Amino acid sequence: MSKRDEIVSNIKGLISKSLNNIAKNEYEVVVEVPPNPDMGDLAIPLFSYTNILKMKPFEIANIIKNDIEKDPTIYESVVKGPYLNIFLDRNSIFDSIVEDILSKGDNFAKQKTNNIKVVLEFSSPNTNKPLHLGHCRNNVLGAFISNIYRFCGYTLTSINLINDRGIHICKSMLAYKLFGNGATPESEHKKSDHLVGDFYVKYAIEEKNNPDLEKQAKGMLVDWENNDSDTIELWKKMNGWAISGMKETYKRMGIEFDSFEYESNNYLLGKDIVLDGLSRGLFFREADNSVWVDNSDVGLDKKALLRSDGTSIYITQDLGTAKKRHDVYNASRFIYVVGSEQNYHFDTLFATLKKLGYSWADSCFHLSYGMVNLPEGKMKSREGKVIDADNLMDLLFGLAKSEIDERNKDISEDEKNYIAEKVALSALKFYLLNFSTSKDIMFIPEKSISFDGNTGPYIQYTTSRINSLITKYGSNSLKFDSSDYKFNQDEWNVIYQLLNFEDVVLKSCDNLSSVELTTYIYELSKRFNKFYHDNPILSESENIKNVRLNISIATLQVLKIGLRLLGIEPLDRM
RNA sequence: GAGCCUAUAGCUCAGUUGGAUAGAGCAUUAGAUUGCGGAUCUAAAGGUCGGAGGUUCGAGUCCUCUUAGGCUCGCCA
Numbered sequence: 001m002s003k004r005d006e007i008v009s010n011i012k013g014l015i016s017k018s019l020n021n022i023a024k025n026e027y028e029v030v031v032e033v034p035p036n037p038d039m040g041d042l043a044i045p046l047f048s049y050t051n052i053l054k055m056k057p058f059e060i061a062n063i064i065k066n067d068i069e070k071d072p073t074i075y076e077s078v079v080k081g082p083y084l085n086i087f088l089d090r091n092s093i094f095d096s097i098v099e100d101i102l103s104k105g106d107n108f109a110k111q112k113t114n115n116i117k118v119v120l121e122f123s124s125p126n127t128n129k130p131l132h133l134g135h136c137r138n139n140v141l142g143a144f145i146s147n148i149y150r151f152c153g154y155t156l157t158s159i160n161l162i163n164d165r166g167i168h169i170c171k172s173m174l175a176y177k178l179f180g181n182g183a184t185p186e187s188e189h190k191k192s193d194h195l196v197g198d199f200y201v202k203y204a205i206e207e208k209n210n211p212d213l214e215k216q217a218k219g220m221l222v223d224w225e226n227n228d229s230d231t232i233e234l235w236k237k238m239n240g241w242a243i244s245g246m247k248e249t250y251k252r253m254g255i256e257f258d259s260f261e262y263e264s265n266n267y268l269l270g271k272d273i274v275l276d277g278l279s280r281g282l283f284f285r286e287a288d289n290s291v292w293v294d295n296s297d298v299g300l301d302k303k304a305l306l307r308s309d310g311t312s313i314y315i316t317q318d319l320g321t322a323k324k325r326h327d328v329y330n331a332s333r334f335i336y337v338v339g340s341e342q343n344y345h346f347d348t349l350f351a352t353l354k355k356l357g358y359s360w361a362d363s364c365f366h367l368s369y370g371m372v373n374l375p376e377g378k379m380k381s382r383e384g385k386v387i388d389a390d391n392l393m394d395l396l397f398g399l400a401k402s403e404i405d406e407r408n409k410d411i412s413e414d415e416k417n418y419i420a421e422k423v424a425l426s427a428l429k430f431y432l433l434n435f436s437t438s439k440d441i442m443f444i445p446e447k448s449i450s451f452d453g454n455t456g457p458y459i460q461y462t463t464s465r466i467n468s469l470i471t472k473y474g475s476n477s478l479k480f481d482s483s484d485y486k487f488n489q490d491e492w493n494v495i496y497q498l499l500n501f502e503d504v505v506l507k508s509c510d511n512l513s514s515v516e517l518t519t520y521i522y523e524l525s526k527r528f529n530k531f532y533h534d535n536p537i538l539s540e541s542e543n544i545k546n547v548r549l550n551i552s553i554a555t556l557q558v559l560k561i562g563l564r565l566l567g568i569e570p571l572d573r574m
Numbered sequence: 575g576a577g578c579c580u581a582u583a584g585c586u587c588a589g590u591u592g593g594a595u596a597g598a599g600c601a602u603u604a605g606a607u608u609g610c611g612g613a614u615c616u617a618a619a620g621g622u623c624g625g626a627g628g629u630u631c632g633a634g635u636c637c638u639c640u641u642a643g644g645c646u647c648g649c650c651a
Contacts, residue, residue, distance in 0.1 A: 035594060045593055047631060057631095082631090083594065126651075166651055263651090290649055299577080307649040314651050343578065344646050370579085371645075378644090403613070423613090434599095435587070438579080440644070442586065451613055453599040454587090461613050469610055507590080519588065522598085533606095533615045552610095574613080 002502035018067035040085030057082030090487040101554040109502040111153040118156045122337035127164045127242035128172040129197035133387040139255045140429045142337045143567040144514045152509040160257040165264040170220040175203035193245025269320025274305045295351045340368040370440035396424035426456030426568045433514035460571045462525040466556040467572045480546035490531040497524045521562040528555045
């Protein structure tokens with residue numbers, strides 16, 4: 001239970017006890033936060049008791065007020081209209097929360113291991129083109145889920161399922177075969193996955209003039225499945241290029257996986273399951289020999305599970321992969337981070353698993369995220385109308401670098417580059433995580449990424465600033481006496497926000513939602529910067545200085561934990 | 575045509591189980607620095623929460639209808 005939870009549930013207890021003094025009943029006590037910090041730290045709305053107690057809200061408030069004010073955690077309470085607003089005792093909270101943060105360090109707000117196993121699949125790119133902005137959203141989201149689940153005590157395994165097989169892969173292979181002239185990344189001085197992507201675009205262009213190419217691509221897939229040695233060799237070569245290029249991108253982004261799986265190893269899975277379902281009468285066979293499931297009983301539609309020639313399709317593989325994944329990991333939760341355009345597919349997949357009688361079907365969850373749109377419309381990789389992940393990082397790096405060049409004359413070129421890279425990545429990651437996951441987002445290249453305001457670099461700036469403060473003025477064993485310290489509103493706003501951190505972490509984890517954490521971190525930084533700006537730390541007494549330094553140290557610690565959960569590396573200097 | 579999703583300030587977005595005067599950032603305007611980092615801080619201006627009904631003490635939030643946009647509906651992945 002978090003510190004804040006303890007305080008809130010104590011207050012709930014006090015209030016329901018007080019209400020029971022008026023009339024015995026079961027009361028549900030709601031605790032909220034007032035719209036304005038000046039109004040108090042907690043607010044109790046009293047509308048819902050009026051009918052039971054036959055009293056007006058402010059009359060109830062006055063009775064409760066007298067009962068609860070004796071409690072040591074409460075400094076005072078104020079009746080305001082139909083609300084009872086509570087001011088907490090700042091000194092005792094400061095003592096306990098700061099002590100908690102400083103003693104636990106990086107483990108502050110970390111939850112105990114709960115022995116629940118989770119499998120998380122994310123990224124899962126196709127090997128026919130480089131990673132683009134849409135993958136970036138997927139990657140940072142996946143990394144965030146991975147971080148926060150582990151921080152909250154789960155045992156998590158992350159998987160990248162590489163889609164290295166299929167007609168779309170054959171398309172770039174075919175274009176290379178026809179027009180490649182033996183080009184290599186070395187000969188073209190190109191990142192290897194970009195070279196592969198060029199041929200995917202080339203295919204799309206050529207296909208417009210030559211519809212026969214599609215037949216050839218299909219033929220190539222058949223050759224691939226028949227283990228045709230030339231085709232397999234070409235596939236291995238181009239796949240190798242695609243994957244090694246992507247791994248560079250992952251490395252630069254700081255995205256890691258516990259395991260890579262390859263669809264080329266999985267594509268035969270699932271057939272047995274479908275045939276088993278057929279024999280149990282759960283599926284049906286059409287006259288042309290194809291096998292279908294009818295999910296209309298759960299509001300979905302009919303869906304083919306095996307082609308008439310007996311080969312498997314996308315959903316067949318996914319059924320098999322899901323079953324295998326369950327058998328291997330025996331986890332209690334399976335999360336798939338996949339774009340919202342596949343909502344229907346996952347509904348069908350999970351419904352079919354359930355129809356097959358797999359009890360674990362209910363533990364599968366599609367974490368659906370919205371598409372990334374550009375001002376010109378949807379990204380289309382076939383037309384080359386994409387924002388490429390590598391280019392985007394280069395662009396951001398350049399912007400950050402020129403900022404740093406202007407500000408810092410006296411640091412080495414190496415350090416400038418290091419900082420520019422971290423600033424660029426923090427901008428990108430924070431930006432992408434600062435949206436509601438399920439919503440589509442609009443990415444305007446010139447305007448979207450900025451370093452001012454509600455951004456990653458703003459948070460980085462705050463951590464750098466605090467770091468510089470405490471390295472100059474001390475961080476260890478700062479003695480202070482807070483017993484009769486009068487915390488002002490600026491100081492308290494920071495302390496109170498620190499108190500909320502653990503709850504935000506738990507909520508972000510439960511809701512698989514990054515925006516709650518980004519909002520929190522930004523708010524904490526903002527409160528700190530205001531406090532820092534208006535409250536000189538050095539010019540006051542030793543005691544004041546030490547109290548304020550401790551607020552600063554605790555803030556830095558919480559910001560660092562929060563940034564790391566978002567997959568952003570905190571900076572000591574920028 | 576059917577299913578799902580979205581609509582909040584000029585732009586990009588937050589808004590908890592329904593609660594107080596609907597909030598940020600950017601852009602705009604006006605300010606702040608003898609201290610500890612100005613990638614900072616303060617303030618102004620900016621809204622019929624797509625529209626219409628309904629539920630109730632109370633609706634951006636829930637229900638119905640409606641308008642606009644997006645995604646999906648393949649024996650592609």
